[in-house]
Amino acid sequence: MNREELEKKWEKAGFKDSVIFAWVVSENKDICLEILQIILPELNITRIVEIRSEDTRKDSRVLRGVRFDVYVEDDKGRMYDIEMQVNNNHDLGKRLSYYQSNLVRQSLTEGQSFLEKVDTYVIFICDYDFGGSGLPRYTTRLILDENGKTIDTGEHNVILNAKAKDFAGVSEKLKAFLEYVNSSLITSDLTQRIETSVENLKKSVERKGSYMTYEQEMLTREYYARKEGREEGREEGKKDLLEKSIKKLSKQGHDKAKIVEMISSVNDVSQDEVSKVYDEIFVK
Numbered sequence: 001m002n003r004e005e006l007e008k009k010w011e012k013a014g015f016k017d018s019v020i021f022a023w024v025v026s027e028n029k030d031i032c033l034e035i036l037q038i039i040l041p042e043l044n045i046t047r048i049v050e051i052r053s054e055d056t057r058k059d060s061r062v063l064r065g066v067r068f069d070v071y072v073e074d075d076k077g078r079m080y081d082i083e084m085q086v087n088n089n090h091d092l093g094k095r096l097s098y099y100q101s102n103l104v105r106q107s108l109t110e111g112q113s114f115l116e117k118v119d120t121y122v123i124f125i126c127d128y129d130f131g132g133s134g135l136p137r138y139t140t141r142l143i144l145d146e147n148g149k150t151i152d153t154g155e156h157n158v159i160l161n162a163k164a165k166d167f168a169g170v171s172e173k174l175k176a177f178l179e180y181v182n183s184s185l186i187t188s189d190l191t192q193r194i195e196t197s198v199e200n201l202k203k204s205v206e207r208k209g210s211y212m213t214y215e216q217e218m219l220t221r222e223y224y225a226r227k228e229g230r231e232e233g234r235e236e237g238k239k240d241l242l243e244k245s246i247k248k249l250s251k252q253g254h255d256k257a258k259i260v261e262m263i264s265s266v267n268d269v270s271q272d273e274v275s276k277v278y279d280e281i282f283v284k
Helices: 003-012 018-027 029-039 092-104 172-183 189-202 205-251 256-266 271-282
Strands: 048-057 066-074 079-085 120-126 137-139 155-161
Touching: 003 205, 018 029, 018 048, 018 066, 018 079, 018 189, 018 205, 029 048, 029 066, 029 079, 029 172, 029 189, 079 092, 092 120, 092 155, 155 172, 172 189, 189 205, 205 256, 205 271, 256 271
Parallel strands: 079 120, 120 155
Antiparallel strands: 048 066, 066 079, 137 155
């Protein structure tokens, strides 16, 4: 993406953009608190004690890192990950599990009993109807298949639908918030404060530069990740072909030396490579 394209993306970016969303919610504690209150009214959340945007946690070079749009803790120790999800990549279930697992790992410190584990909440604000029923809010729970008994894991997932058609059962404030996410319609004090915050951010030359740098960095990472994946795929395909050729020639009665000689002579592969794959198949 060139600079002109990045400029256009910045001009079009609104609250639904994950970077703008993270800035607005993490830098305005009153907005973050009210968003949590209207999404989870049953919790009676009164105060936020910690809030961070784009909170990156990575415990090793091997394990995939997790990047939270907005990470929040309330005064009761409960943990929240709030994510903006515009595109339906058909992987939300796995993403819920993955983000939840990273919160859970932090929810119990060494020496605590499992009864002391704090509750964790992963919230996805989606610009599409994940549940497929036109409802504004979906939640998950763990149950026993045999009798429907609910298991209390302390792990909660909430999926919001900005495309909802039926708002029965949710508050007017949540309805107004989701309509704003969907179409930038301002119908409440909260949505007006969000819009004002977005407008102030868009006036900042410094924020524009940060946004464009971040977007370029993400595109670069994606490019190299795809490139690495293609290279790994070629290597896996090459090995699969070798395995098939080795097994076929072995069934024809050829010994290892002959198989190695035959395959290396007609393929762009060394005798050592063929020998290694042969041993992986036949030498236990």
